[in-house]
Amino acid sequence: MxxxxxxxxxxxxxxxxxxxxxxxxxxxxxxxxxxxxxxxxxxxxxxxxxxxxxxxxxxxxxxxxxxxxxxxxxxxxxxxxxxxxxxxxxxxxxxxxxxxxxxxxxxxxxxxxxxxxxxxxxxxAPNFSIGAILMMKFAAQAAKYYPHLEIIEYHGDQKLDAPSGTSVKTAEMISEIREEIRQGNPNEEEKLEGARGAYYNGFRIHSVRLPGVFAQQEVIMGAHGESLKIRHDSYExxxxxxxxxxxxxxxxxxxxxxxxxxxxxx
Known part of the structure; x- marks a missing residue:
């Protein structure tokens, strides 16, 4: 061939x-x-x-x-x-x-x-890392049982877009399984604009931009008396x-x- x-x-x-x-x-x-x-x-x-x-x-x-x-x-x-x-x-x-x-x-x-x-x-493709794709799939699967969640993604300070394409794709995959639930106290008030992160289908996405960081993302899920964290780290x-x-x-x-x-x- x-x-x-x-x-x-x-x-x-x-x-x-x-x-x-x-x-x-x-x-x-x-x-x-x-x-x-x-x-x-x-x-x-x-x-x-x-x-x-x-x-x-x-x-x-x-x-x-x-x-x-x-x-x-x-x-x-x-x-x-x-x-x-x-x-x-x-x-x-x-x-x-x-x-x-x-x-x-x-x-x-x-x-x-x-x-x-x-x-x-x-x-x-927002991400070609096999590990990152598995992280997204695992998070979407877990969202059936842990619908209360937030996404935190970390990239270097020169990245142009926020939130990252990977976090948006993760949110889309989760939302295919999870019905929209508006999380947090219904009367909560942001004392500083953006403190609660970007709103997506009831949950939040937080973008961290710092020198020395390459590419990491974690999905944190909370339930009564426990939490589940699904994280992927790319180093190069x-x-x-x-x-x-x-x-x-x-x-x-x-x-x-x-x-x-x-x-x-x-």
Whole structure:
């Protein structure tokens, strides 16, 4: 079987470099394009500290997709460019695997229609960590029995969005199982605005942003006389690469845009 031809957008970013290294190390995959607006024409292998691979960095995504005849585009860019990049890839018949958050439900629905029209698959995933996905699944399952809960997510102080895409996805999965219950004292009053966190379907999401923090999340559930905490910690970006690898393989097998990596875990 021919290797899957992979293009990487945001290739000189911290996540993009990990994706490039992962693709170069897997014989089932072939790096055919590496794109970043801020990078010069350096070899992508050299950029990630490996031997030259013969793929020069480009700053023109559309031209890179056309010339490389890529099968899959992996995108870990910024929210303001990911939607356009995704639509561009679909237009050229390239399957998008998107790790950037911030897509609206309507945007996802529109991208699904675009994928269906081209008969190609696509994935938008707030988190590619298998451990994080299991944390979400466990929390949703536990919410049947512990409907009183709060989510606390921790990221570095340079993260742009709050709450994180992972915490929002966790809240969505919990809300598929848990009926809305407005928690806390009905007469409670915030002495400082935002003290109780973001409101979602009756429970709260709290975002912590500090230097030195990478990515952690816990779901705390309370009941009479006990509590249950479900927590996941990521320590480095390489933790996401097995999930990205699985997504690249899976996205070749279906048609339409899928939202959430949990659909790939039984």
């Amino acid at each position: 021919e290797p899957i031809k992979v293009a990487v957008a945001g290739a000189s970013g911290r996540m993009g470099r990990e994706v490039v290294k992962m693709v170069l190390s897997d014989p089932k995959l072939k790096l055919v394009a590496a794109v970043d607006r801020s990078s010069g024409p350096v070899d992508a292998g050299t950029l990630v500290g490996q031997a030259p691979c013969g793929i020069k960095m480009s700053n023109d995504l559309e031209m890179a997709l056309i010339e490389s005849k890529a099968d899959v585009l992996v995108d870990f860019t910024a929210p303001q460019s990911a939607a356009a990049n995704t639509s561009l890839a679909i237009r050229h018949g390239v399957r998008p695997v998107i790790g950037t958050t911030g897509f609206t439900p309507q945007e996802i629905k529109d991208l699904d229609s675009e994928c269906q029209a081209k008969n190609i698959g696509g994935l938008i 970006r390489s933790a996401y690469m097995p999930g990205v690898n699985t997504a690249i393989l899976k996205v070749m097998t279906y048609s339409g845009m899928i939202y959430g990596f949990e659909h790939f875990i039984d």
